[in-house]
Amino acid sequence: MTSAGHAEAPQRTPGNQPKTARGEATRKAILSAAERVIGAKGYNEASIGYITSEAGVAQGTFYIYFKTKEEVFSELVLEMGRLVRHTIAESTQGIQNRLEAEKAGLTAFLEFVRAHPDLYRIVQEALFVDPGAYREYYTAFEDGYRAGLSSAQEAGQISPGDAETRAWALMGIARALGEQLVVFDTKKPISELVETAYDLIANGIKPAES
Amino acid sequence: MTSAGHAEAPQRTPGNQPKTARGEATRKAILSAAERVIGAKGYNEASIGYITSEAGVAQGTFYIYFKTKEEVFSELVLEMGRLVRHTIAESTQGIQNRLEAEKAGLTAFLEFVRAHPDLYRIVQEALFVDPGAYREYYTAFEDGYRAGLSSAQEAGQISPGDAETRAWALMGIARALGEQLVVFDTKKPISELVETAYDLIANGIKPAES
DNA sequence: GATAAACATGAATACTGATTCATGTTTCAT
DNA sequence: ATGAAACATGAATCAGTATTCATGTTTATC
CATH class of the missing domain: 1.10.357.10 (Tetracycline Repressor, domain 2)
Structure with a gap:
C-alpha cells in the first residue's frame, strides 16, 4: 500500500503560499478569522477548532496554510x-x-x-x-x-x-x-x-x- | 480504614490563608516562585509543576494555598x-x-x-x-x-x-x-x-x- | 505524649486542544 | 477528457498539564 513512488514530492513550501484563487481565498478567510478570534479571546483561548469553524473550513485545512x-x-x-x-x-x-x-x-x-x-x-x-x-x-x-x-x-x-x-x-x-x-x-x-x-x-x- | 467520622470538616477556607508559620513560609515560597517563573516564561508556559519545583515543594502543595x-x-x-x-x-x-x-x-x-x-x-x-x-x-x-x-x-x-x-x-x-x-x-x-x-x-x- | 488540624506528598485522573493522516474533491494544464 | 497537483475534510492521535486524592508527616494544644 501507500504506493509512494516519486521520492521527492514538492509538498514542503515553507510558508505555504496558496497557488490558486480558491486557496488564496481560504487562506485569507483563516487569517481574518484568526484576527477576530485571537483578538477577542487571546492566544490560548483561541483554539484552532474555533478559528477554523469561524472561517468556515475544516480543522485540518488550517495546516495547509500555516505550520503552527x-x-x-x-x-x-x-x-x-x-x-x-x-x-x-x-x-x-x-x-x-x-x-x-x-x-x-x-x-x-x-x-x-x-x-x-x-x-x-x-x-x-x-x-x-x-x-x-x-x-x-x-x-x-x-x-x-x-x-x-x-x-x-x-x-x-x-x-x-x-x-x-x-x-x-x-x-x-x-x-x-x-x-x-x-x-x-x-x-x-x-x-x-x-x-x-x-x-x-x-x-x-x-x-x-x- | 479512612475513619472519616465528623461530617463537617472545616477545610474550605476560600483564599486558604495558612495558619502556621510553616504554612506561611510555604505560601510565600510558592508565590515568589510563581512570580519568577510566570514573569520569565509567561502564564501558559509556566506550569504548576515548574512553579512548585522551583519553590521546592510537591505539586499538590500548590492547591493547599491556591484554588487555581x-x-x-x-x-x-x-x-x-x-x-x-x-x-x-x-x-x-x-x-x-x-x-x-x-x-x-x-x-x-x-x-x-x-x-x-x-x-x-x-x-x-x-x-x-x-x-x-x-x-x-x-x-x-x-x-x-x-x-x-x-x-x-x-x-x-x-x-x-x-x-x-x-x-x-x-x-x-x-x-x-x-x-x-x-x-x-x-x-x-x-x-x-x-x-x-x-x-x-x-x-x-x-x-x-x- | 496523644490527638486533631494543618501541612505535604506525588502518583493518578481527566481533559483539552494542537497536530497528523488517510481519504476525498476541486482545479487546471495538456 | 484526464491525470496530477492543489485543496479540503474531520476523525484519530498524542502530548501536556491542571487538578484531585489517598496517604503520610509535622505542628500545636491539652
Missing part, C-alpha cells in the same frame, strides 16, 4: 506593523511642520486602533507569544519616529533633546490613548484626546510664566 | 499594584511642587520596574489572563494621578488641561520608559531617561519663542 498556531499569530503581528506604519505615513504625507505631523499622525493612529481593536490587542500579547515580533514591531516604529524627530530638531522645528527617549515617550502616549479607546472604552472623542495630548507634547504642563 | 493557577496570577497583579503605588507615594512624600513630584515619582517607578521586571511583565499579561485585574490596576493608578493633577491645576502649579487624558498620557510615558528598561534593555541610565521625559512633560517640544 504560532505562525498565524506572527503573521498577524507583522500585518499590524505594516498597516499601522502605512496608515501613519499616509496621514502625515506632505506635512512640513513636525508638530502638525505629530498631531495628524496621532489622530490617524487612534482612528486605526479604533477600527482594528483586535490587531491592537494581538500586538500586546506578542510580548509573550512571540517576543521577537513584538520587538520588531516597536523597533521599526521607533526608528521612523526618532529619525523624524532628529531632522525636525536640526531644522529648528522642535527644541533640542534626546530623540530616542522622546520617541519612546511619544509612542507611550499614543499607546496609552489607544488603550483608552480599545480596552477602557472611553467616551471621549478622538479629537479631544488628540487636542489634550498635542498641547502636552507641544507645550508641556508647566504654567505659562506670569 | 489563575488565582496565584491575580494575586501577583494585586501585589504589583500595591507595591508600585506604595513606592511612588513614598517617593513623592512631602514634595509640594507637582512638577518636582512628577520627576521623583517617575524615577521611583522606573527604579521599581528595574528591580521587579517579572512583576512588570505579569501586569502586561493580565490584559489577557485576568482583564479585570488589569483594569483595576490601571484604574487605581489613574485615580490617584488625575486627582494629583487636578489639585495642582487648581493651585496654579500646572497649566489648565483635561486631567484625565493627561493622566493617561503621563502614565503612558512612564510605561514606555519602563518597557525600555525591562524589555528592550536600554543602556541609558534612569536619570537620563527621567531628565528627557521631565523636560518633555514640563516644557513640551515646541522650540522656545525666538
Whole structure:
C-alpha cells in the first residue's frame, strides 16, 4: 500500500503560499478569522477548532496554510506593523511642520486602533507569544519616529533633546490613548484626546510664566 | 480504614490563608516562585509543576494555598499594584511642587520596574489572563494621578488641561520608559531617561519663542 | 505524649486542544 | 477528457498539564 513512488514530492513550501484563487481565498478567510478570534479571546483561548469553524473550513485545512498556531499569530503581528506604519505615513504625507505631523499622525493612529481593536490587542500579547515580533514591531516604529524627530530638531522645528527617549515617550502616549479607546472604552472623542495630548507634547504642563 | 467520622470538616477556607508559620513560609515560597517563573516564561508556559519545583515543594502543595493557577496570577497583579503605588507615594512624600513630584515619582517607578521586571511583565499579561485585574490596576493608578493633577491645576502649579487624558498620557510615558528598561534593555541610565521625559512633560517640544 | 488540624506528598485522573493522516474533491494544464 | 497537483475534510492521535486524592508527616494544644 501507500504506493509512494516519486521520492521527492514538492509538498514542503515553507510558508505555504496558496497557488490558486480558491486557496488564496481560504487562506485569507483563516487569517481574518484568526484576527477576530485571537483578538477577542487571546492566544490560548483561541483554539484552532474555533478559528477554523469561524472561517468556515475544516480543522485540518488550517495546516495547509500555516505550520503552527504560532505562525498565524506572527503573521498577524507583522500585518499590524505594516498597516499601522502605512496608515501613519499616509496621514502625515506632505506635512512640513513636525508638530502638525505629530498631531495628524496621532489622530490617524487612534482612528486605526479604533477600527482594528483586535490587531491592537494581538500586538500586546506578542510580548509573550512571540517576543521577537513584538520587538520588531516597536523597533521599526521607533526608528521612523526618532529619525523624524532628529531632522525636525536640526531644522529648528522642535527644541533640542534626546530623540530616542522622546520617541519612546511619544509612542507611550499614543499607546496609552489607544488603550483608552480599545480596552477602557472611553467616551471621549478622538479629537479631544488628540487636542489634550498635542498641547502636552507641544507645550508641556508647566504654567505659562506670569 | 479512612475513619472519616465528623461530617463537617472545616477545610474550605476560600483564599486558604495558612495558619502556621510553616504554612506561611510555604505560601510565600510558592508565590515568589510563581512570580519568577510566570514573569520569565509567561502564564501558559509556566506550569504548576515548574512553579512548585522551583519553590521546592510537591505539586499538590500548590492547591493547599491556591484554588487555581489563575488565582496565584491575580494575586501577583494585586501585589504589583500595591507595591508600585506604595513606592511612588513614598517617593513623592512631602514634595509640594507637582512638577518636582512628577520627576521623583517617575524615577521611583522606573527604579521599581528595574528591580521587579517579572512583576512588570505579569501586569502586561493580565490584559489577557485576568482583564479585570488589569483594569483595576490601571484604574487605581489613574485615580490617584488625575486627582494629583487636578489639585495642582487648581493651585496654579500646572497649566489648565483635561486631567484625565493627561493622566493617561503621563502614565503612558512612564510605561514606555519602563518597557525600555525591562524589555528592550536600554543602556541609558534612569536619570537620563527621567531628565528627557521631565523636560518633555514640563516644557513640551515646541522650540522656545525666538 | 496523644490527638486533631494543618501541612505535604506525588502518583493518578481527566481533559483539552494542537497536530497528523488517510481519504476525498476541486482545479487546471495538456 | 484526464491525470496530477492543489485543496479540503474531520476523525484519530498524542502530548501536556491542571487538578484531585489517598496517604503520610509535622505542628500545636491539652
